[in-house]
Amino acid sequence: MIRTRIKICGLTRKEDALTAAEFGADALGFVFYEKSPRYVSIKKAAEICQSVSPFVTKVGLFVNAEESEVRRVIENVSLDLLQFHGDELPEYCQKFNLPYIKAIRAKDRESIQSAIEAHANAIGILVDSYVPGVPGGTGSTFDWSLIPEKDKSKVILAGGLNAENISDAITTVKPYAVDVSGGVELSKGIKDREKIFQFIKEVASADKIY
Numbered sequence: 001m002i003r004t005r006i007k008i009c010g011l012t013r014k015e016d017a018l019t020a021a022e023f024g025a026d027a028l029g030f031v032f033y034e035k036s037p038r039y040v041s042i043k044k045a046a047e048i049c050q051s052v053s054p055f056v057t058k059v060g061l062f063v064n065a066e067e068s069e070v071r072r073v074i075e076n077v078s079l080d081l082l083q084f085h086g087d088e089l090p091e092y093c094q095k096f097n098l099p100y101i102k103a104i105r106a107k108d109r110e111s112i113q114s115a116i117e118a119h120a121n122a123i124g125i126l127v128d129s130y131v132p133g134v135p136g137g138t139g140s141t142f143d144w145s146l147i148p149e150k151d152k153s154k155v156i157l158a159g160g161l162n163a164e165n166i167s168d169a170i171t172t173v174k175p176y177a178v179d180v181s182g183g184v185e186l187s188k189g190i191k192d193r194e195k196i197f198q199f200i201k202e203v204a205s206a207d208k209i210y
Contacts, residue, residue: 004170004203005177007059007156008184008196010038014048016191023200026177027057029083032065032073037188038181046077059083059101070096083126090119099123101156106142113148122154126179129159141165144173152176163198170206178203 008020009029017028030045031038040048049058060079062070064086073079074096082100084093093100102119103126106112116125129142141160157175162183169178182188184195 007179010181012189033063126156167206
């Protein structure tokens, strides 16, 4: 059976990270973008990451950050993977000696395919909803048919996912992984234990379907 990997993003509390790991999340995301309502400080992220069990990937999310800022985070937080949500070029993303994901906003099929080709060294391409002026975390879905059939093994699907629509998303797109933030929250940055459980349960059920 093919298993869709799961990333719970926008974590700001230790208890939420532990809940996500307990229920089977493969990756945990920490937002180091101060304009985001899910921003987490370096100190807090380091504390949370120290509490996470082995084999759970810890991901740092950045938006057009200065190179020095990314390095400062890496030096103080035990991250396994970087995620870039801005206009970062491949050369920039590859500077940090860590594998990376490049996030793109789904304007059209051509722009998605171009990003996949440009970031050939990325281990994943996260496809999120396009909302002008918003780099991510919009809480809205997009037309999943825009995702090219080619290279779906690299696709991480994001954008407005929740327990109610994740089954349709997986059976339609068949992505390598899914990324959820607002869909498992009580409020921005505060996760809901039951919503996390239901989301992960629905992912497992969808995997059995196809």
